[in-house]
Amino acid sequence: MESAEGLNHFKVGHLPTVFYIPNFISHDDETMLLDNIYKAPASKWKSLKNRRLQNWGGIVHEKGLLPQELPIWLTNINKKIYQETNLYPAPINHVLINEYLHNQGIMPHQDGPAYFPVVAILSLGSPVVMDFTPHSRLKSCADQLTENSDDKDSNGTTHCPFSILLMPRSLLIFKDEAYSGYLHGISDNSLQCYEQAVNKNEVQNCLLESENATVEVNRDHSSFERTNTRFSLTCRLVPKVHKHLLRR
Numbered sequence: 001m002e003s004a005e006g007l008n009h010f011k012v013g014h015l016p017t018v019f020y021i022p023n024f025i026s027h028d029d030e031t032m033l034l035d036n037i038y039k040a041p042a043s044k045w046k047s048l049k050n051r052r053l054q055n056w057g058g059i060v061h062e063k064g065l066l067p068q069e070l071p072i073w074l075t076n077i078n079k080k081i082y083q084e085t086n087l088y089p090a091p092i093n094h095v096l097i098n099e100y101l102h103n104q105g106i107m108p109h110q111d112g113p114a115y116f117p118v119v120a121i122l123s124l125g126s127p128v129v130m131d132f133t134p135h136s137r138l139k140s141c142a143d144q145l146t147e148n149s150d151d152k153d154s155n156g157t158t159h160c161p162f163s164i165l166l167m168p169r170s171l172l173i174f175k176d177e178a179y180s181g182y183l184h185g186i187s188d189n190s191l192q193c194y195e196q197a198v199n200k201n202e203v204q205n206c207l208l209e210s211e212n213a214t215v216e217v218n219r220d221h222s223s224f225e226r227t228n229t230r231f232s233l234t235c236r237l238v239p240k241v242h243k244h245l246l247r248r
């Protein structure tokens with residue numbers, strides 16, 4: 001995959017700006033990344049109410065990034081995403097690593113305004129389902145049934161909730177409309193339902209194959225129980241960078 005056109009091959013769902021790339025990295029790369037995440041000093045972890053995270057690349061302010069040099073294992077993955085997607089005007093300079101235990105998730109939210117509006121999320125460990133919900137300021141699907149075509153945005157896009165099943169080693173990319181018109185989140189339930197996942201058909205076999213290893217799949221109900229921890233690398237570009245480098 002070497003160009004934005006190549007990326008179109010991975011488009012999923014009804015929005016033109018959501019891409020799911022299965023097996024973006026190898027098993028060996030996944031192991032290497034997990035090793036490095038675990039090796040990070042305890043002080044690198046920040047505990048939140050419902051998950052832990054590591055912040056790499058510097059401190060993100062409303063007015064830009066107070067940069068901090070990235071370790072090579074993150075520079076390499078950023079470079080791969082930057083080169084293979086062709087979606088960024090400059091190299092990716094910030095990575096947030098989230099850790100989710102089997103019953104942890106992330107509240108529906110929109111990423112901050114300091115970031116360039118393209119997000120790349122690399123998944124490691126347990127599969128999960130990410131839910132996208134239109135902002136309340138946008139009309140919902142149900143509203144649209146009773147109202148007229150003004151409910152569509154300037155691209156003629158309707159705003160329906162949707163989900164994506166994120167398998168380990170996959171890369172999810174979303175931008176523009178999906179970035180600013182929707183909230184994204186993961187339920188904090190160990191039971192994850194993928195009935196409505198836009199990539200259900202492509203990914204289901206992969207999920208069934210990984211059964212016993214990382215999940216317990218409930219075939220009849222398009223759902224699975226998480227039994228493992230998941231890590232994600234949220235790789236983004238903060239276009240505005242302050243001159244002074246923070247010490248690592």
Ligand SMILES: O=C(O)CCC(=O)C(=O)O
Pocket residue numbers: 096098106111121130184231232234
């Ligand atoms: O873990 C994920 O897949 C989502 C992380 C996320 O949305 C964020 O870091 O802003």
Ligand SMILES: [Fe+2]
Pocket residue numbers: 109110111184
């Ligand atoms: Fe996010």
